[in-house]
Amino acid sequence: MSTRIAFLKGHGTENDFVIVPDPENAIDLPPAAVAALCDRRAGIGGDGLLHVVRSAAHPEAKEMAAEAEWFMDYRNGDGSIAEMCGNGVRVFARYLQRAGHVTEGDVAIATRGGVKRAHIAKEGDITVGMGKALLPEGDVTVSVGERSWPARNVNMGNPHAVAFVDDLDHAGNLFTPPPFSPASAYPDGVNVEFVVDRGPQHVALRVHERGAGETRSCGTGACAVAVAAARRDGADPGVTGTPATYTVDVPGGRLVISERPDGEIEMTGPAVIVAEGEIDAEWLETVNP
Numbered sequence: 668m669s670t671r672i673a674f675l676k677g678h679g680t681e682n683d684f685v686i687v688p689d690p691e692n693a694i695d696l697p698p699a700a701v702a703a704l705c706d707r708r709a710g711i712g713g714d715g716l717l718h719v720v721r722s723a724a725h726p727e728a729k730e731m732a733a734e735a736e737w738f739m740d741y742r743n744g745d746g747s748i749a750e751m752c753g754n755g756v757r758v759f760a761r762y763l764q765r766a767g768h769v770t771e772g773d774v775a776i777a778t779r780g781g782v783k784r785a786h787i788a789k790e791g792d793i794t795v796g797m798g799k800a801l802l803p804e805g806d807v808t809v810s811v812g813e814r815s816w817p818a819r820n821v822n823m824g825n826p827h828a829v830a831f832v833d834d835l836d837h838a839g840n841l842f843t844p845p846p847f848s849p850a851s852a853y854p855d856g857v858n859v860e861f862v863v864d865r866g867p868q869h870v871a872l873r874v875h876e877r878g879a880g881e882t883r884s885c886g887t888g889a890c891a892v893a894v895a896a897a898r899r900d901g902a903d904p905g906v907t908g909t910p911a912t913y914t915v916d917v918p919g920g921r922l923v924i925s926e927r928p929d930g931e932i933e934m935t936g937p938a939v940i941v942a943e944g945e946i947d948a949e950w951l952e953t954v955n956p
Contacts, residue, residue, distance in 0.1 A: 671945040675762060676711060679754035679938045681883035681919025685713040686762050692724040698746025703954035705744040714882045715752060716742040717759050728777045735775035735782045737763060743878030751780030751824040753886015757793040757938035760785040765940050780824025793938050798824060799930040800894045809859055810846045811839040819895040826857045827891035835863055838873045841881035860888045870896050871916035883919030890932050893924035904928045
């Protein structure tokens with residue numbers, strides 16, 4: 668291993684990431700190392716880490732290599748592995764553009780949640796095809812302190828519990844995972860969104876992301892919220908034949924989510940690379956016992 672490892676820092680609606688380019692999958696990034704890099708005081712700081720690997724070089728992505736050259740090996744801020752990250756896909760696409768791997772237009776990105784397709788506009792935002800939402804049956808409840816709310820179970824390649832509340836302050840500090848029931852609904856934990864209405868087809872959220880705590884934005888969460896809001900409002904594009912589009916305000920900005928009649932969901936929002944530099948590999952080894 669070289670004594671220094673290249674990295675970049677980027678964010679999508681202030682959901683921020685450490686980006687580690689590693690085309691040949693040569694850098695060892697165990698959970699302890701990822702957690703150290705994402706530490707906001709002793710590391711670089713980020714809600715998660717985007718490990719940029721060619722699909723053909725990663726055992727989890729080889730089967731997707733013919734369809735997507737690049738694999739987003741995404742890790743949560745605590746070092747755990749996650750299936751998908753919507754804001755992360757946009758930032759990943761922006762990195763590929765910055766590095767000269769892709770240009771404006773369409774790009775396919777392999778993830779543990781399947782191949783996602785992004786469109787890089789000539790100016791401004793990036794749109795990501797997020798796939799279809801699954802709506803598991805069964806009642807779910809989430810709680811904060813003495814308050815409890817019914818929640819909609821939505822799966823966007825990762826699990827979400829969406830609760831509509833009267834005031835976003837009711838979500839509490841979101842440092843720790845809000846309790847949910849039944850436990851069988853989310854055996855591997857869950858992302859929890861608390862949602863208020865801002866106007867017609869316009870909502871705002873706060874989110875506890877599994878493995879990261881409260882974050883400034885969650886792309887898959889915004890999609891889950893838009894789907895839950897549409898169903899609550901009696902709008903199912905598969906039934907009406909009309910797309911449902913919701914503006915979703917997150918603490919770090921604004922996303923626009925559209926669900927098409929075929930069930931496909933598109934998310935549009937910003938993605939910014941703010942810095943690049945080098946990681947000291949010797950330091951990284953000391954934090955990886």
